[in-house]
Amino acid sequence: MGSLSLGTSSQGRTEKAVPGRNWGPLLTIAASIVVLAVAWQLAAALWPSRAFPPPLDVLRVMVRETAKGEIPYHLGITLCRVAASFLLAIVIGSAIGIFLGSHPRADRFLDPWVILSLNVPALVVIVLAYIWFGLNEVAAIGAVAFNKIPNVIVTMREGTRALDLRYTDMARVYKFGPFARLRHVVLPQLQPYLAAASRSGISLIWKIVLVVELLGRSNGVGFQINLYFQLFDVASILAYTLAFVCVMLLIEILLVQPLEHASTRWRRRAT
Amino acid sequence: MNTLRPVGADARLEIEIRRKSFEASRGGSIDVLHDLDFAVEQNEFACLVGPSGCGKTTTLRLLLGLDHDFEGRIKLPGAGEPRIGMVFQEPILLPWRTVEENVRLALPKALQGKNLDHLFDALGLGKLRAFYPGELSLGLARRAALARALAIEPDLLVLDEPFVSLDEATAQQLRHLLLQIWSEHPTTVLMVTHNVQEAIMLADRIFVLSPRPSHVVGSFLIRVPRQSRNPQVRSDILRSFHERFPTQL
Numbered sequence: 001m002g003s004l005s006l007g008t009s010s011q012g013r014t015e016k017a018v019p020g021r022n023w024g025p026l027l028t029i030a031a032s033i034v035v036l037a038v039a040w041q042l043a044a045a046l047w048p049s050r051a052f053p054p055p056l057d058v059l060r061v062m063v064r065e066t067a068k069g070e071i072p073y074h075l076g077i078t079l080c081r082v083a084a085s086f087l088l089a090i091v092i093g094s095a096i097g098i099f100l101g102s103h104p105r106a107d108r109f110l111d112p113w114v115i116l117s118l119n120v121p122a123l124v125v126i127v128l129a130y131i132w133f134g135l136n137e138v139a140a141i142g143a144v145a146f147n148k149i150p151n152v153i154v155t156m157r158e159g160t161r162a163l164d165l166r167y168t169d170m171a172r173v174y175k176f177g178p179f180a181r182l183r184h185v186v187l188p189q190l191q192p193y194l195a196a197a198s199r200s201g202i203s204l205i206w207k208i209v210l211v212v213e214l215l216g217r218s219n220g221v222g223f224q225i226n227l228y229f230q231l232f233d234v235a236s237i238l239a240y241t242l243a244f245v246c247v248m249l250l251i252e253i254l255l256v257q258p259l260e261h262a263s264t265r266w267r268r269r270a271t
Numbered sequence: 272m273n274t275l276r277p278v279g280a281d282a283r284l285e286i287e288i289r290r291k292s293f294e295a296s297r298g299g300s301i302d303v304l305h306d307l308d309f310a311v312e313q314n315e316f317a318c319l320v321g322p323s324g325c326g327k328t329t330t331l332r333l334l335l336g337l338d339h340d341f342e343g344r345i346k347l348p349g350a351g352e353p354r355i356g357m358v359f360q361e362p363i364l365l366p367w368r369t370v371e372e373n374v375r376l377a378l379p380k381a382l383q384g385k386n387l388d389h390l391f392d393a394l395g396l397g398k399l400r401a402f403y404p405g406e407l408s409l410g411l412a413r414r415a416a417l418a419r420a421l422a423i424e425p426d427l428l429v430l431d432e433p434f435v436s437l438d439e440a441t442a443q444q445l446r447h448l449l450l451q452i453w454s455e456h457p458t459t460v461l462m463v464t465h466n467v468q469e470a471i472m473l474a475d476r477i478f479v480l481s482p483r484p485s486h487v488v489g490s491f492l493i494r495v496p497r498q499s500r501n502p503q504v505r506s507d508i509l510r511s512f513h514e515r516f517p518t519q520l
Contacts, residue, residue: 166363173335173357174377174423184376188367266367266403 053235061239070224071243078221079247081137081209085144086202092145093152094194098186100153101160118150122208126215135216144208151204152197159193191263198256206248284311284334284427284459288343291329303329304341305484311476313348314457318470321480327463328360330485331431334461348459349426354379356420356458358433362412364404364419371400374419387422393452394418410441414448421452428453430462434469446472450497471508472500479516491515 037055044054065071100107100114129143163186171185187194213222221240228236291304303326311317319327332338334345335355347353364373371387378385391397394414404412413433420428433449434442450473453460464470470477477491491512495504 166359166361167365169335169337170357170359170363172337173355174419175352175379176376180376184365184368188365266405 050232051234053238057235058238058242061235062243065236065239066243071240074219074221074224074240075243075247077219078206078209078213078244081141081144081212081220082202082206084141085148085205085209086198088141088145089148089152089201089205090194090198093149093197094156094190096149097153097156098160098190101157101163107157114150114153117146118154122147122211126208126212130216137217140209140212140217144205144212147208148201148205152201155193155197156190159190163189188263195260195263202248202251202256206244282346282348283313283315284348284461285344285346286310286330286334287345288330288333288341290343291326291333291341302484304486306486307343307480309478309487309490311348311459311461313459315475316453316460316473317462317476317478318474319461319463319478319480320465320467320470321485322482323465325480325483326485327480328431331429331461331463335429347427353426354423356423356425356428358413358416358420358428358430360431360433360435362404362409362416364412364415366404369401369403370396370407370415370418373404373415374422377419377423379423382423385422387418390418390422390452394448410437410445413437413445417445417449417452421456424456425458428458428460430460432464433462434464434466442469449473454497467512468505468509471505471512472497477512488516 040055044052062071100110125146126140126143129139129146133139133142167185167189168181171181176185209220210222210225213220214226217223221244224240225237228234228240286307286309288304288307290302290306292300292302295301307326307330309317319330321327329338333341333343334347335357347355364370365376368376371391374387374390375383388397391400394417396411396414396418399407399411399415404415407415417433420430434445437445446469462470462473467477471493475493477493479488479491480486481488493500493508495508500508
């Protein structure tokens with residue numbers, strides 16, 4: 001939308017009616033998935049092997065395991081671990097990142113710690129967590145969160161450094177309270193950085209959660225994949241993986257995208 | 272060290288800045304303000320004019336409490352915690368909040384829920400309250416910034432070149448709007464401008480600043496009522512201003 005000028009006769013804004021849903025992009029995605037499935041089916045037919053089952057076999061395993069309640073149970077456990085680790089990493093990482101971004105002396109002192117923790121391999125953190133704290137849920141979730149926190153710190157620190165001081169000055173002149181300042185001035189400016197940290201965070205975290213489950217838990221998708229690896233049951237491995245990916249896709253479409261859409265609507269209307 | 276304290280409701284704005292300097296990037300310090308003294312009477316409209324870079328905006332930042340590192344004293348008008356309405360050089364509206372939200376967020380607790388219909392209508396923003404700042408032209412965004420400053424019923428209204436970078440017709444329209452609203456609800460006003468003609472149109476008193484380190488060279492009182500300041504009168508006032516301050520601007 002173009003900007004209005006002083007001379008324009010100002011028409012009242014009536015909220016636009018939601019236009020009919022555009023199915024084009026969804027159809028494209030569906031077609032893309034169908035093509036992938038067909039290519040997989042063809043490849044499996046050309047190279048028949050227990051190590052490379054066709055998609056229908058995988059689907060059959062998915063349905064069977066879902067009906068037995070196995071997939072929902074293990075998927076639920078893994079999702080809980082992902083959610084807990086994600087929340088911990090985002091909250092702790094954001095708090096530290098905002099603090100370091102606004103306190104340069106503390107940042108100079110703690111920067112080597114951040115670089116160090118960024119470069120510690122995930123596997124080392126997991127193994128050490130299990131040795132130091134035992135094979136328990138706290139160690140598992142803590143190890144996953146610890147792996148992600150440095151990335152969140154770095155992203156949010158950059159975001160805080162880029163805060164526009166003119167808005168800060170305006171908020172001081174008009175005596176915004178601390179909560180109003182955070183909600184209306186700071187967080188909207190950090191939103192793109194928070195979105196970037198969350199996006200990369202969720203994909204990294206669920207992969208690390210699987211490793212944590214494989215190494216030291218007795219349930220969850222990672223544990224099941226390890227089990228079927230020992231049985232050389234590739235169809236079950238793929239069934240669990242696909243089920244998890246589908247859930248993550250649903251979360252992306254039903255939760256992440258609508259949230260992002262709502263928080264950036266001012267930007268779209270302004271262009 | 273500086274003090275920044277409000278006094279009684281009937282008090283005037285008093286600025287006595289002994290010294291304000293900035294650290295230079297290559298070491299040492301640059302004096303920006305030196306013995307800058309002036310006072311604005313209650314409900315007076317005063318303008319600060321001076322050459323570019325003389326420290327006009329710095330003076331406003333000290334007055335707004337955005338910078339406390341100076342030697343001197345500032346007495347703000349208004350009782351208790353004085354309300355200062357500020358219009359910056361740029362509108363500085365939060366882009367992610369609508370025009371109305373921007374104005375309401377600035378309201379002090381005592382004015383929460385205040386009916387803003389009259390103010391928005393007077394500024395021609397009545398139908399644009401639900402718009403985001405990015406959807407407005409610069410002129411409309413400046414009106415919104417003015418609405419925010421006036422909505423808080425300020426004890427002191429501070430304007431930092433509020434009509435700069437607007438075309439003359441739009442700027443003139445906004446000057447008239449400002450005068451109209453201010454005459455309905457008079458308050459103490461301090462406006463920084465580099466446009467002497469604008470100052471002559473709006474102000475009761477003009478303070479002329481020297482180049483850096485800045486101090487007040489003199490004040491120019493305009494006794495002619497605003498409604499009588501037609502182009503001919505303004506031109507006469509401008510001539511006498513230049514006779515009095517021939518080299519300052």
